Amino acid sequence: MEASSASTPSSSVIFYDFLDRMRNPASLDLVRSIKSFIVSFSFYASNPENDSKKVQEFLTTMENTIRDHPLWADATDEEVDSAMEGLEKYVMTKLFSRTFPSSPGDTKLDLEISEKVNLLQSFLKPEHLDIPLVLRNDASWLLAEKELQKINAFKAPREKLLCIMNCCKVISNSLLSAAVSEDHELAGADDFLPVLIYVTIKTNPPQLHSNLRFIQLYRRQAKLVSEAAFYFTNLVSAKTFIVELNAKSLSIDEIEFEESMQAARLTKESIPNESFSTQEVMSTSQGHTDPSTSARRREKQTDGGLNYPYMEAEAGELTVKDVESLLTLYKDVVTKYTTMCRIVRSSSKTESCAPHLEGTTDLLTQTESDTENTNHKGV
Amino acid sequence: MGCSASLPDRSSGRLVGANSDNGGAPDAKNLRVKLVLLGDSGVGKSCIVLRFVRGQFDPTSKVTVGASFLSQTIALQDSTTVKFEIWDTAGQERYAALAPLYYRGAAVAVVVYDITSPDSFAKAQYWVKELQKHGSPDIIMALVGNKADLHEKREVPAQDGIEYAEKNEMFFIETSAKTADNINQLFEEIAKRLPRPTTS
Structure with a gap:
């Protein structure tokens, strides 16, 4: 986004x-202190709180050193700040494997969040978070998702934080433009947070908890303030909401919620690449349909839902062109149904269903990819 | 209730946009203040802030307008500047448990209700209690009855607001984001109540 780069x-x-400056012979003293600081970590067992304190203190000390350093004589605040950003990146890249993720507990939480989000993705819709129709903006949301998805492409806390900022700014801008073009009264955080939660769920950003903790611990404290802190807090808030999320957190019937979660669990267990294959079918079938139905289908698809676009179709709307994709979907459904029956049968036969399931999963993956191949040929 | 339709209001001569934004480093003359907005959804929290930020329109002032984060620097008569960093919070019930993440470290909390909605007044009292329990002990709290232009629909008497605020040592004001009534006064009064660092 222009906000970060321009x-x-x-x-x-x-x-x-x-x-470059570090290669200058005049900065030899700085290089020495940086190196000895990094080496000093190898003498201690990793401990997120201590490590963070040490890094923060070191960066503060170095900032003063740099300010007084001949190489930065007459340097502006921006130039010193720039050097500090470079230093933060250098130090944290060197210490990355030790500091990210902070602890095995964090990794466990990452997995739990990611699995829960994976289930939620299969049925959660904007209306479950009461996001008004005028604010739904698939194009902007997709852009926001892409920004957030980048978070693991970087090791420096500043750059990870920028991914969050960019994601939030895309959302914020889409809300501002809805206020102008749709004449929707600007409702601030009442609108912003639900959209951010929805986008976070659609993204399922890798190692969400660990990334947030890493930024909190290692982004220079003087920089985690103001707007950056605000957007950071919002993502922490979205994560907390997702961790605590149950039927009562959403506008959804409790039974429907439990059933959807259960169905998602079954699907994920038996067919790991389900969402992938159906989405492909969707995108190929979208090319030749009239705009109104394809729009509805696209909505279905981005909702992640069960991806069966004809569920709300009327017989009169269908054309001959739809036959092909209907047939593909029909085969998909039948394959899933029969394999699911097999799992249920085999798991009810024995008490310990785990080995059976394992065996069947492999088989299933194969069946699934077979179906995919036929799909490709068919379409 | 149409906060988006409002035009910049320059009626207040006392507050002017400051151009002394030095990118952060607060000192005795340039305060930086985290202000958190709490209140039920639909009471017009963000309208108040937008009114404030737009009303201060000045080409030299550095304004950040986001959908939920806004910052605005104002200059006071004693040549101090105050940069308000305004954190909006989602007012829907399902997000209530997340509020402490936002008001942590805030110097000012503005609790807003809608004078036509007793429910929103009850919710405001809930937020005040929350802040007393979990907020920073020296947080400055303001109670704001918004939508004061809708007097014919008023259901929360001004007196109730005044009494509740007095009991809880809060500053009280009724505002209208629609007509801009008392919007500047709200922020001006908050700025006056901020503790000043004794030396720079």
Whole structure:
């Protein structure tokens, strides 16, 4: 987004400038302290709180050193800040394997969140979070998802934080433009947070909890303030909401919620690549349909739902062109249904169903990819 | 209730947009203040802030307008500037448990209700109690009855607001984001109540 790149030099420019200065013989003293600081970590067992304290203190000390350093004589605040960004990136890249994820507990939480989100993705719709129709903006949301999805492409806390900022700014801008074009009264956080939660669920960002903790611990404290802190807090808030989420957190019938979660669990267990294959079918079938039905289908698809676009179709709307994709979906459904029956049968036969399931899962994956192949041929 | 239709209001001569934004580093003359907005959804929290930010329109002032985060610097008569960093919170019941994440570390909490909705007044009292229990002990709290232009629909008497605020040592004001009534006064009064660092 322009917010991050236009006004400030890009991350790599900052970083190469920093490395350049470090190669200057005049900065030998700085290089020595940085190296000995990094080496000092190998003497201690990793401990997130201590590690964070050490890094933060080191960065503060170094900021003062840099300010007084001949290489930065007459440097502006921006230049010093730029050097600090470079230093933060350098130090945290060196310490990355030790500091990310912070602890086995964090990894466990990451997995739990990601599995829960995976289930929610299969049925959660904007209306479950009461997101008004005028605010639904698939194109913007997709862009926001992409920004958030990038979070693991970076090791520096600043860059990870930028992914969050960019995601939030895309959402924020889409809300502002809805206020202008749709004449929707701007409702601030009442609108923003539900959309961010929805986008977070659609994204299922990798290692969400660990990433947030890492930024909290290692982003320079002076920089985790103001707007950055606000958007960061919102993602922490979205994560907390997702962790605590149950039927009561959503506008959904409790039984429907439990059933949807259960169905999602069954689907995920038996057919790991379900969403992938159906989405492909969807995108190929979308090419030749009239706009009104394809729009509805696209909505279905982005809702992640069970991806059966004809559930709400009327017989009169269908054309001959639909036969092909209907047949594909029909085969898909039948395959899933029969394999599910098999699982249920085999798991009820024996007490310990686990080995059976394992065996069947492999088989299923095969059946699934077979179906996919036929799909490709068919379409 | 149409906060988006409002035009910039420059009627207040006392508050002017400051151009002394130095990118952060607060000192005795340039305060930076985290302000959190709490209140039921639909009471017009964000309208109040938008009114405030737009009313301060000045080409030299650095304004951040997001959908839920806004910052605005104002200059006071004693040549101090105050940069308000305004954190909006989602007012829907399902997000109530998340509020502490937002008001942690806030210097000011503005609790808003709608004078036409007794429910929103009850919710405001809930937020006040929450803040007393879990907020920072020296947080400055303001109670705001919004939509004061809708007097014919008023269901919460001003006196109730005044009494409740007095009992809880809060600053009380009724505002209308629609007509901009008392919007500047609200932020001006908050700025006056901020503790000043004794030396710079």
